[in-house]
Amino acid sequence: MSDVLAVAEHRRGELRDVSYELLTAGRQVADATGGDLHVAVVSGDTEAFADNLNREGVDYVHTVGDGEEFDHDVYVQAVEALHAEIDPQVLVMPNSVNGLDYAPAVANRLDLPLATDAVGIEYDGGLTVTREMYGSKVETTVEVGGDQQAVTIRGAEWPAAEGVGDAEIAPFDVGIDDEGGATVTGFEEVGGGDVDISEADFIVSIGRGIEEEENLPLIEDLVEASDATLASSRPIVDNGWLPKNRQVGQSGKVVTPEVYLAIGISGAVQHVAGMKGADTIVAVNTDPNAPIFDIADYGIVGDLFEVVPELIEEFE
Amino acid sequence: MKVLVTVKEVAEVADDFEIEGTEVGERYLEYDLNEWDDYAVEEAVQLKEEGPVEEVVTVTIGPERSEETIRMALAKGADRAVRVWDDALEDADLLDVETKTNLLEAVVEEEDPDLVLTGVQSGDDNFGATGVSLADEIGFQWGAVVNALDYDHDAGVAHVHRELEGGVEELTDIELPAVLTIQTGINEPRYASLRGIRQAQSKEIATKSLDDVGLDAGAIESDLTMTAMYEPESESDAEIFEGDAGETAERLAEVLREKGVAE
Ligand SMILES: Cc1cc2nc3c(=O)[nH]c(=O)nc-3n(C[C@H](O)[C@H](O)[C@H](O)COP(=O)(O)OP(=O)(O)OC[C@H]3O[C@@H](n4cnc5c(N)ncnc54)[C@H](O)[C@@H]3O)c2cc1C
Numbered sequence: 391m392s393d394v395l396a397v398a399e400h401r402r403g404e405l406r407d408v409s410y411e412l413l414t415a416g417r418q419v420a421d422a423t424g425g426d427l428h429v430a431v432v433s434g435d436t437e438a439f440a441d442n443l444n445r446e447g448v449d450y451v452h453t454v455g456d457g458e459e460f461d462h463d464v465y466v467q468a469v470e471a472l473h474a475e476i477d478p479q480v481l482v483m484p485n486s487v488n489g490l491d492y493a494p495a496v497a498n499r500l501d502l503p504l505a506t507d508a509v510g511i512e513y514d515g516g517l518t519v520t521r522e523m524y525g526s527k528v529e530t531t532v533e534v535g536g537d538q539q540a541v542t543i544r545g546a547e548w549p550a551a552e553g554v555g556d557a558e559i560a561p562f563d564v565g566i567d568d569e570g571g572a573t574v575t576g577f578e579e580v581g582g583g584d585v586d587i588s589e590a591d592f593i594v595s596i597g598r599g600i601e602e603e604e605n606l607p608l609i610e611d612l613v614e615a616s617d618a619t620l621a622s623s624r625p626i627v628d629n630g631w632l633p634k635n636r637q638v639g640q641s642g643k644v645v646t647p648e649v650y651l652a653i654g655i656s657g658a659v660q661h662v663a664g665m666k667g668a669d670t671i672v673a674v675n676t677d678p679n680a681p682i683f684d685i686a687d688y689g690i691v692g693d694l695f696e697v698v699p700e701l702i703e704e705f706e
Numbered sequence: 707m708k709v710l711v712t713v714k715e716v717a718e719v720a721d722d723f724e725i726e727g728t729e730v731g732e733r734y735l736e737y738d739l740n741e742w743d744d745y746a747v748e749e750a751v752q753l754k755e756e757g758p759v760e761e762v763v764t765v766t767i768g769p770e771r772s773e774e775t776i777r778m779a780l781a782k783g784a785d786r787a788v789r790v791w792d793d794a795l796e797d798a799d800l801l802d803v804e805t806k807t808n809l810l811e812a813v814v815e816e817e818d819p820d821l822v823l824t825g826v827q828s829g830d831d832n833f834g835a836t837g838v839s840l841a842d843e844i845g846f847q848w849g850a851v852v853n854a855l856d857y858d859h860d861a862g863v864a865h866v867h868r869e870l871e872g873g874v875e876e877l878t879d880i881e882l883p884a885v886l887t888i889q890t891g892i893n894e895p896r897y898a899s900l901r902g903i904r905q906a907q908s909k910e911i912a913t914k915s916l917d918d919v920g921l922d923a924g925a926i927e928s929d930l931t932m933t934a935m936y937e938p939e940s941e942s943d944a945e946i947f948e949g950d951a952g953e954t955a956e957r958l959a960e961v962l963r964e965k966g967v968a969e
Binding site: 401406460462466485486487488490491492493494495497498499503504505506507518521522523524525526527528529530531532533534535536570571572573574575576577578579580581591592616617618624625627628629630634640641642643644647648649651669670672673674676677678679683684685686687688689690691692693696697699700701703704705 | 717719721722723725728730800803804807826830831832833835836837838841842843847848850851867868869871872873875876878879880881884887890891894929931932933934935937938940941942943944945947951952954955958959961962965967968969
């Protein structure tokens with residue numbers, strides 16, 4: 391019981407980045423427990439996926455061929471069966487939208503304590519994970535007891551595993567019982583339309599700090615005066631103040647402009663996922679502890695309702 | 707048809723705060739209805755207004771203080787509330803997913819709902835796992851991160867969109883009974899009307915101890931223990947502009963000109 395089992399993730403024929411990050415996190419734990427790193431890949435073209443997952447540090451890749459795309463009934467049963475077979479110390483899964491759709495059910499079924507959204511994992515005779523709370527304002531360390539544990543890891547916290555390994559790749563037969571009850575019927579792309587913010591060089595992005603829809607023209611004036619492209623964090627789109635194609639982040643667009651000016655945006659991880667690739671990040675925020683300052687190159691700790699009018703004047 | 711909605715009161719931390727042991731000092735906390743649950747309550751109330759649902763019941767794991775938040779959900783249209791709390795819970799510094807699952811399971815057994823709506827996550831400890839864990843425990847189907855819901859009463863099927871990453875949505879049909887975890891943006895949560903607030907005063911909030919829901923202290927023994935809380939070391943090497951609004955704006959304008967993105 392010293393092995394580690396990591397579960398890969400893919401969508402529409404491609405492994406997602408977090409899969410390779412899971413290999414790094416999984417290897418790190420396996421080094422500490424002194425066990426092997428097992429990787430499971432479920433559904434789709436598992437043979438091709440397995441070849442890609444055979445990176446340095448991986449000992450076994452188990453392929454479960456049932457199904458094409460993610461289906462939580464298949465994943466839960468596959469992981470449950472592999473867990474019984476391998477009997478790992480730690481089970482590692484992604485803290486992605488699909489991860490959140492099966493990991494809690496797996497943990498419940500196997501009676502494993504579950505720590506989600508880990509940004510750090512230590513194993514030293516016992517498992518300790520680092521997690522954030524209160525919108526990344528504090529970090530906590532949490533000891534996870536029990537005989538065996540389950541963890542989901544946040545994306546982009548561990549580097550991707552590289553190189554080519556010499557893993558043993560073998561199909562694993564689960565005998566999926568089609569419990570049914572949830573059937574995926576298709577996919578839909580959202581956030582299309584006339585503007586593509588991912589092409590912009592200079593983005594002025596507004597967050598909940600703007601408070602009211604009536605205040606938006608202030609930002610639109612800045613956008614016009616400085617010849618920028620307007621974008622926003624999620625709450626602005628949720629409120630219907632801007633269309634979906636303006637949303638930056640995990641569930642919106644990924645942008646890589648030369649300058650990203652974040653105004654009244656706290657810097658939640660799901661937002662940062664969409665803009666951390668900008669060359670230069672500037673933040674205007676009243677809260678000196680706002681996480682956005684951790685990734686900013688320049689900052690103004692101040693009230694947007696005072697700073698933005700002055701900034702508009704600079705460009706008029 | 708009955709809908710059970712989980713409603714959590716979450717703490718938000720002030721701009722400046724201090725950590726005391728493994729907690730943020732009480733005086734720096736402000737309590738509110740969890741953002742995601744607000745959308746879940748709205749979705750349930752809309753289902754009632756549209757017809758198929760007869761009753762919307764909220765369930766909260768929380769101390770007496772949370773009744774203020776529960777009244778908010780009642781004022782927005784939920785019919786009645788259940789609040790589970792116990793001295794034994796008071797002492798726990800972290801309620802893990804398993805504990806919450808056990809407590810909610812006990813309430814589900816009593817209430818026997820057809821549909822359970824939860825938020826995707828709570829804004830304070832963001833485990834994001836309770837809804838799906840509960841679904842597995844009570845033998846319901848489920849869907850996580852739902853941002854569109856169209857319920858076909860005759861077929862007993864919820865046609866949902868699950869919001870995946872990168873602007874892609876998964877279309878899924880889920881048979882009831884089910885647990886759905888609701889994402890922000892699925893609807894426009896209403897503000898409580900004055901009439902709603904008045905009516906909420908006379909709606910029932912049933913308070914239940916562990917004993918009342920048929921559980922013992924073993925059901926809330928957590929395998930997770932928080933051992934430290936700290937402010938993350940700032941990795942920031944940001945240059946913070948000093949001065950008043952005019953001065954900082956001028957410095958920022960210089961940077962934008964230097965980078966060649968604005969004139
Ligand atoms: C599955 C999932 C997917 C998600 N996807 C996305 C996504 O794609 N994109 C996204 O953005 N979010 C996403 N989120 C939501 C995310 O977690 C945050 O809730 C959101 O990013 C917060 O937006 P915000 O920073 O505008 O608001 P807040 O976090 O409320 O921050 C507002 C900020 O404004 C500051 N402020 C207030 N008043 C002023 C003022 N007068 N002047 C200057 N500053 C001021 C405050 O100090 C604060 O820092 C997702 C969440 C989940 C669970």
